[in-house]
Amino acid sequence: MKRLINLTPSRGGRWLLGLLPFLLLAMLYMSLSNARLAENPNDRLLPTPSNMASTFYHLATAENVRTGEVVLWTDTFASLERIVIGVGISALIGLVVGIVNGGIPIIRAKFSPLVTVASLIPPMAILPILFIAFGTGEAAKIALIVIGVTPFLIRDLQGHALRLPDEQLIKAQTLGASSWQVMLRVLLPQLTPRLLNATRLALGTAWLFLIAAEAIAAQEGLGYRIFLVRRYLSMDVILPYVAWITLLAFLLDQLLAWVSRLAFPWYHAGEGDKS
Structure with a gap:
């Protein structure tokens, strides 16, 4: 008899098992929504899926009377621009400083404690400082993402x-490589796929900082829209926007995973189940 730890589902089985929790959550939501609406047809807390789909379609197709823009796409492009720029800057800084700190002990001794302390500062606590320093424009929102993600x-x-392995560094130096050549030829190729993996893990945190910044000071954006309509208890807008943000985050995660597998297949050679 096979032990549970050794049972591996097929590819189709993985899809079915992965969809099962979502189906259970959908059934639970439908049950709660129907119960609330049966007691009060005007209840706004748990709208029906058809109501949310209708509202989402309206947001995705109807132009704003005042601006002439389609609300959903305006919010989406604004948030995506901020998240891509913020995470991109964080990744670049993280790669450069991570290689230098990891490869040169004398620099690591100076800057590693600073990075450790910076990683412990709650980024939300300095958001007012960022707004004072950079104003309420794009710079403060991007800076919050950079400050929150880069130390990690x-x-x-x-x-x-x-x-x-120390053997890699010793062999490179034995062959005549300088310190910078060791970092560029040995460390950089091995840390780049690690950077993509770490960036995937940091995406959730980056979205959290973005939504918080947009909620406080923005004129467009997914977080701005959610906090704008919360005062009206417009759950038919909030819940689809939350689902839309989750989908965008998932697509960005899968894009990074695809790039990593395409550019660095050797890094994923030992993975039994690609994600």
């Missing part, structure tokens, strides 16, 4: 660099 990426890459 630096520490992850630095730790991975320190875990690389």
Whole structure:
């Protein structure tokens, strides 16, 4: 008899097992929604899926009378621009500092404690400072993402660099490689796929900071729209927007995973189940 730990579902079975929790949650929501609406047909807390779909379709197709823009796509493009720029800057800084900190001990001794302390500062606590320093425009929102994500990426890459076998560094130096050549030829190729993996893990945190910043000071954006309509208890807008944000985050995650598998197949060679 096979042990449970050794049972591996087929590809089709993985899809079915993955969809099962979502189906159960959908059934639970339908049950609760029907119960509330049976007691009060005007209840706004748990709208029906048809009501949410109708509202979402309206937001995705109807132009705003005042601006002439389609609300959903305006919000989506504004948020995606901020998240891509913020995470991109974080990844670049994280890669450079992570390689230097991980590869040069004298620099690591100076800057590693600073990175550790910076990673412990709650980014939301300094959001007012960012608004004072950068104003309420795009810079403050992007800066919040960078401050919140970059220390995590630096520490992850630095730790991975320190875990690389010493034999690789010794052989490179034996062949005449300088310090910069070791970092560019040995560390960089091995830390880049790690950076993509760490960035995937940091996406959820980046979205959290973005939504918080948009909720406080923005004129468009997914977080701005959610907090704008909350005062009216417009759950038929809030819930579809939450689902839309989740879908966008999932697509970005899968895009990074695809790029990583395409560019660095050797890094994923030992994975039994690609994600």
